[in-house]
Amino acid sequence: MQHLISLKDWSTDEITAILDLADAVKAAPENYRDAMQRRMLVMIFEKPSLRTRVSFETGICQMGGNAIFYDMATSPLAAGKETIADMVKVLSRYADLLMARLFEHRHMKELAASAEIPVINGLTNFNHPCQVLADLQTIREKKGPLAGLTLAYLGDANNNVTHSLLYGCSKVGVNIRVGCPADPSASPLPAVVADATAAGRAAGAEVVVTHDPAEAVAGADVVYTDSWMSYHIPKSQMAQRVQQFMPYQVSAKLMALAAADAIFMNCLPAMRGYEQAAEVIDGPQAVVFDQAENRLHAQKAVMLRLLGKA
């Protein structure tokens, strides 16, 4: 039994196979309309969501299965009456597949350790693997073969999406340059950078962390940013973070330093005037809605794979 907890655990071949399957599912969804017949996906949420919640439910329903949305706030676990292990052992008796969006990554690992069914990480404070599978599918669609491309990530880099981009890009040969403040609280975790650097060495990709936003984006094929106010960041930190990250806002001026045909990506939700200028996300280089759509196709591929239907 396989889980999707982190792209760190998935090989280059496994990631590429998911991207290929995601393309096949996107091209001919009718070929998969019965693939999940009578399969039940339970979706556990501790945090808000639009894309993850709706794309997973739509995805399994389009393949003949069903989904249950389970709000963790209403659980015996949240009431302090049950352990994660007991909860997941019970869910394993009802459902075929589990997707969870949690705060703590260690809770995701605990969940997977006791699960008798495959578990998909729908985001933790630490990473967001489903997002990055959809992102790689999008990049390949727009830019062709991944190996040798360069992605620049700007902004809050002590971030789940950044960590998954580091794992994912380095494994498939995409050079990744992270531009972020020098403060460790805004930088990717050193252990992730070390893992990505080693994976990149094997795949021919370079991993760079810089504090100069212009250096990060120079000539890049993809410019990527994410919220400065991730779901787990307290609102009280907003003013201080806006000040800290503003030099890394993807402005039209910074975007102009990337390759002339560069694409702009944001996993969404996005705030105009913060992590990017409105003219960038609403401009011709932005592919954010194709990126959001690919969550549906990439996650169908993940579900098919984890249930042995690939």
Ligand code: CP
């Ligand atoms: N990108 C993403 O995961 O969006 P949601 O938070 O809306 O699920």
Ligand code: NVA
């Ligand atoms: N980094 C963001 C991603 C949202 C999909 C967050 O954790 O809120």
